Amino acid sequence: MSSTTSATQGARARAREEVTAAIKDEARKQLADDGAAKLSLRAVARELGMASSALYRYFPSRDDLLTALIIDAYDSLGAAAEAAHAEAVAAGKEPVQQWTAVCEAVRSWALEHPHEYALIYGSPVPGYSAPDTTVRAAARVGLVLIGIVRDAHQGRGVAYGPLPGELRTEGERIAADVAPDLPPATITAMVAAWAQLFGLVGFEVFGQFNRIVEDRPAFFSHAVTQLAHGVGLLRQS
Numbered sequence: 001m002s003s004t005t006s007a008t009q010g011a012r013a014r015a016r017e018e019v020t021a022a023i024k025d026e027a028r029k030q031l032a033d034d035g036a037a038k039l040s041l042r043a044v045a046r047e048l049g050m051a052s053s054a055l056y057r058y059f060p061s062r063d064d065l066l067t068a069l070i071i072d073a074y075d076s077l078g079a080a081a082e083a084a085h086a087e088a089v090a091a092g093k094e095p096v097q098q099w100t101a102v103c104e105a106v107r108s109w110a111l112e113h114p115h116e117y118a119l120i121y122g123s124p125v126p127g128y129s130a131p132d133t134t135v136r137a138a139a140r141v142g143l144v145l146i147g148i149v150r151d152a153h154q155g156r157g158v159a160y161g162p163l164p165g166e167l168r169t170e171g172e173r174i175a176a177d178v179a180p181d182l183p184p185a186t187i188t189a190m191v192a193a194w195a196q197l198f199g200l201v202g203f204e205v206f207g208q209f210n211r212i213v214e215d216r217p218a219f220f221s222h223a224v225t226q227l228a229h230g231v232g233l234l235r236q237s
Helices: 003-034 039-047 064-089 097-112 114-121 132-138 138-155 165-178 184-206 216-230
Strands: none
Touching: 003 039, 003 064, 003 114, 039 064, 064 097, 064 114, 064 132, 064 138, 064 184, 097 114, 097 138, 097 184, 097 216, 114 184, 132 138, 138 184, 184 216
16 A cells, blocks of 8 residues: 555545544534434534535434444543542542542533433433443443442452342342342442432432532532442441
């Protein structure tokens, strides 16, 4: 391959990346203005001065564009959680503090990106079903939290009680699918804590705490610390 051909291909790749980014940016503006259900490829193309047929070469359908935005949002949220965890570990924080640092990062990201948070944790988009390609990105926050509990289990340990008989089979199934090296009671508690974390964040982002909770940072910090204890992380000495 000649240097001229290589340079041409590189320029085309950069141009495609720039157009793809511009399409996503405009789509995010539409999300903020009208919501995901009204996202329109034709409207995005019109705002960018593109022919609809040209935009379809980048995203063949609305669902393809939604999927790209969803993966980007999950990856951005996951990166924030991972960075907060790495910083807490580097600072020598204990597992409970690592847990709360990650949860605080999730809350901060959601408050800074409310429309993207609504896309991934709000009401389902009519007619859209997320493909398996979103799973890896969607799992990033959960994997960070599982990692904190796993490290604690291998070190100081975690405190957990036995599962009630009617939940034992389901708990063992969840543990086998999610983290076979951790006790089913711990993983079952973690699934509940994961749902409660995003419930807390969603209530704040979507305004359900209005006229109820005023000091929201303190409320959230206390709540997620209780979640940490609920999954068995030992209290700080």
